[in-house]
Amino acid sequence: MRRLAAITYVVFCFEIGVFLFVFPWVSFWTKNYFVDHYPLVSGITHNYFLRGAVSGVGLADVWLACYELWRLRREWGLANTRPAR
Numbered sequence: 001m002r003r004l005a006a007i008t009y010v011v012f013c014f015e016i017g018v019f020l021f022v023f024p025w026v027s028f029w030t031k032n033y034f035v036d037h038y039p040l041v042s043g044i045t046h047n048y049f050l051r052g053a054v055s056g057v058g059l060a061d062v063w064l065a066c067y068e069l070w071r072l073r074r075e076w077g078l079a080n081t082r083p084a085r
Contacts, residue, residue, distance in 0.1 A: 016058075023054070024055055025055070
């Protein structure tokens with residue numbers, strides 16, 4: 001059960017990271033109900049610094065998934081800990 005939870009966590013982090021990395025750059029980011037009806041939200045969503053920050057959080061999440069996968073690989077004994085001769 002613990003392995004299943006760990007794998008689910010890695011997959012979840014990776015998927016959310018890819019979503020956050022890509023979503024600010026698609027057209028739906030600026031063309032939806034909230035952007036059309038609230039001018040303040042429209043101004044915020046068109047800001048490239050906010051888009052970059054959201055994409056940066058996505059990249060950090062992908063990095064976290066890769067790090068956890070690397071750590072779990074070593075913890076489960078799938079990595080060769082002895083140097084090959």
